[in-house]
Amino acid sequence: MNRTKNIRLTLCVVLLGISFGFAQKKSTGDVLFFQYEYQKAVAAYEKQISEGSLTEQQYLNLADAYFETDNFDKASEAYLEIYKKDTLMDSHHYNKMLQSLSKSADKEQKQAYLTTMSTSFPKELMENMEFNNQLLANESAENELDYQIFNLEGNSAQTDFSPSFYNNKLLFTSARSANKKLQFEPGGEGFFNIYESEIQANGQVSTVKEFGILSATDYHKATPSYSEALNSVFYVLSNTTDDDELAFDDNGKNALSIAKQSVNGSYQGLLKDLSTSFYYPFYDDSNGKLYFAADFEDGYGGTDIYFVYTNNGQMMSAPINLGPRINSSGNEIAPFIFENSLYFASDVFYGLGGMDIYKANVEGEGFGIPINLGEQINTEFDDFGLIIRNEGDGLLGYFASNRPGGKGKDDIYGFKVDEKPGLRTITFKGKVLKPYNPSEVVEKAAVRLWNMDGEMIAETYSDEDGNYRIEVPAADELVLEGTKERFSRYIERFDQEQLDSIQQNGLNVEMAQYDDLVEEREGQKVVKTDDFYFTTSSVQLTPEITTQLDEVVAFVKAFPEVQLRIETYTDSRGGSSTNFKLTQGRSDAIKKYLVEQGVPSSSILYSIGYGEEKILNNCTNGVYCLEMLHKQNQRSLIVVLNDNVLFD
Template sequence: MNHTKKIQISLLASLLGVVFCFAQKKKSQGDVFFFQYEYQKAVNAYEEELSEGVLTKQQFLNLADAYFETNNYDKASEAYMKIYDQDTLMDTHHYNKMLQSLSKSQNVDGKRDFLTSISSNFPKELMENMEFNNQLLQNGADGNQLEYEIFNLEGNSPQTDFAPSFYNDKLLFSSGRQVNKKLRYEPGNEGYFNIYESEIQPTGQITALQSFQELKDTDYHEATPFFSSGLNSVFYVLSNTQDGELAFDENGKNALAIAKQNIGGSYQLLLKDLSTSFYYPFYDDASGKLYFSADFEEGYGGTDIYFVYTNNGQVMSAPINLGPRINSSGNEIAPFIFENSFYFASDVFFGLGGMDIYKSNIEDEGFGIPINLGAPINTEFDDFGMIIRNDGDGLLGYFASNRTGGKGKDDIYGFKVDEKPGLKTITFKGAVVNASSASEIVPNATVSLWDMNGEMLAETTSDEEGQYRLEIPYEPELVLDVSKERYSRFIKKFNHDELDALQNSIFDVPVAFYNDLVEEREGQKVVKMDDFYFNTSSTQLTDEIKSELAKVIDFVDAFPRAQLRIETYTDSRGGSSTNFRLTQARSDAIKKYLVENGVPASNILYSVGYGEDNILNNCTNGVFCLETLHKKNQRSLIVVLNDNVLFD
């Protein structure tokens, strides 16, 4: 494992070592090398101690990690599996390493079987991210891939060069080259990291390299700068020191802190913990949030990305984890925001290799599925620390990589591209709600997206709070389909303009509950309507009647398989035959109106006038009744004939 990655993953091995020390009476020689990041020496020492039968389970886990860090993936996967079979020492971060080891040792069957056995330990967001990216990478994204012009910077050295950052018209970066550094960092066999500045040429190449002189002088690490133009300040990490010397916690660990240097002004230490390292600060001028990577115990894997609220860079809150949509069982580092997209690097097990660069759309306070940028930005090696800015008609960006063909351990690469990197996606999110009352949510509804060829692209289920979310690669047209037993089915086609307008917004889906739209009357299921009355001897539909019949139109639209019978009755006044003809004419008038307003004629099986055949009270012929009692017999019903089989 190269020196850069040690600093990226927040001295992970050292943190693990601190935890392990409490379970051991003394450190072995392997422990000493392991906690000093001398992984090959740790392997040699641990293997010798193993042959003597003196390794604890924790030390054997350290040995597995040392195999992993020295790229011996066959031995790493074998050791991790032995530990998994015998004990519970492994956490999700070690699961990630094991899955990476199995992938890199080409043990596809072993990876699949192991992932199946442990998948319940991962958050659902991680599994969704994995499925989305696996489909994307397996199917290929050639049709959506951009044309990149990628070039190795002439200013790279034989040592480690990484973490580029724009500084007005210049470029800042971190390097292990030994200029102006008095001491050497033994694990990397190079100088402590220092920050350099350079001029950016129109080609994207850099010239006039020199040490960045705006920072407080130290003999130890200064790295991963980010320049905020709004604050005219540089955020960066540096080794914890006291009186000019390295400061260690009670377990002998030296960690990294985050500082802010106002250009030409004051210096301020923002985040410091002797037992926790902080990495890759990124300050968002728009929100005032300071993002960074760290490995706190409550994280999702190795290093996670967090943010704190600030007041002009002054920390005003505790660190807030970005959550399982971004953070995984692996290590997440190097946050960067460009045009409402969140870029970062991760070594989660379903990537192309080591560290890969991902892009996630920013959605209010949340994030979309992180999408692997794919080749040629990502390779089987470590690719991380992307930055981008507008440059003429296109974009100019930089990132670091230890891919083959470079000048040193890690090199900085520039790239030019016409459009923003990252596959364009479409996100549908919101709640499934009851059409009768938007405040009433509908859980466990099936929500799916379909292309215009009738192929389902994605499917999910609304959660206990009615919330749903689907994200897919961009399509110019889509159909959203939402259904649930005894609810109406929602189907809507979206065109290009509607899809663009939908992004970064909420789309709540109204579905009607069948039981809300029907009721029991006179021993049969009918469409729920308020009572309405025709004028005396009239068959004309009043506005009041039309308003109630609109409920029937909506009902059939919601439940298109419903079979109806229109029934109309009158009171006992008037001649019997006259009343039959009147009610039949009224039923026919209702049918005609419904058909003219969208109800298929095939849904209306019968249109019947019953005259005065079914009097509901004692107001029969010759009996004196008040008008209100007579009106109880003047009614029209829309009967649902197939109520008992409608949902079979």
């Protein structure tokens, strides 16, 4: 579809804005480009090329104009030429370049260039891409929901989009207004206005009329969002002066602001900046957050989604970006939260078409991986602005699309479905830490998920704070593994009940570091324990001794391939033969306990009593020593025999 005939609030270039005049003299192509006359801008820029040359910025404008007029072959050529010079291109233009490559004859180039550009993108974007590519490649009819999608009878021949529930009515934006005081040449339509209609039992609408409670203006009113808790409507409108004339910034740009209007009549302006446009407000009644899209310069791409904290709709914070898990190098718009899931639209390069609708689970202050809702809801065209609510035994929802077969440039579609749109997923998240010191985390540990067929289905690494996160399609059973060189291996199998619990509580992965648990003593590596002592002439294990031996049990469980030798010594007091028998009995008692606690007997190669054979000090036979010096010779060691080859 020719984008010059498709003007609406879905693009980050402020298509609803109007520019009159420029800060400095520009070429004809520039003027047409900044007035969104993309087809005419292409002709002007191409003429300028034939007469001389374009600046790099103008050549980038030409690439954008090709892109906006669906000439993806020429757009990809132009973007690639600029990319080779490594100037001007930002992440948003990378997104357009990749979109152009995927829609042109050179699709194979997309992966090649994506590989070289991947370091320029946040890791979350690459994880999102890989996850969605797998989902879309493996999508099957048996996993699809049975959507009943229908075009609304209330659509017009103009642009209709941005539905919102208003009790049992539907609010939406339309260009059907009879007030054609000023038309946009690219779209040939008047200013947008907000309308209301009655929702019928079958989801259709009737009795479309102008939504009359909003403050009057001759200019844009669009993208309404009703808050039942505040009994108010949030919406965007053109920036105007006190006498209701369009207000422009120093560069001649008219942007969009966000306002709140009480159904009872009170009006309040919330977000306004003459140089920044705000789109698609959504107020979350559950927590008082006001979500919206905006084109701030410090975003991740084009238009990003933000929120502000409010007190009953009164702003209480600066805008907070939802971060790289949600926002991409493309444009993100139209946030909507339903039952702990965030729905929004994005034109990120790995989607099905232009704008696609995604769903991300809300996880505390963060979000899960955004999941493409797949074919039916999404097409190769623009699909955006989804809303949904419970209705009877199922759900009723609406969204906008410019797919073929509609009545106008954008139409609103309704749908009924039995379950929430979007694939159900399982998320493992938490920290990798040391079990004996939970405050000490393990970074760069590999965390992998395996299915019950022994296939690895996901892999990630813990970050510098020990955090890890993996999200996969839902399954009945999964195995989680954690590994790192010279660390114990974590492996655990989870059934459905345990998986459900993990979604609520998260899961910390405990991995012991080998070097924390061993030490050098008497020229050999031994399991690190506190010194423990048998009662005089006794081979019985005391609670103090078993407490230390439990450390050995935990060590063997953490490193099951170790091979051990138990060594026990006594001091020089008593007969030599008696001491040998005593220490052998003590070594055998230690072995017996370890085996009873689960240490394989095959892991204990030797159990030896050395008697008074290896005295560590001068307290030999006949030498008077203090008790503390004799105790230095009364010791038991658990030697690791294969320390030097354990990690080869």
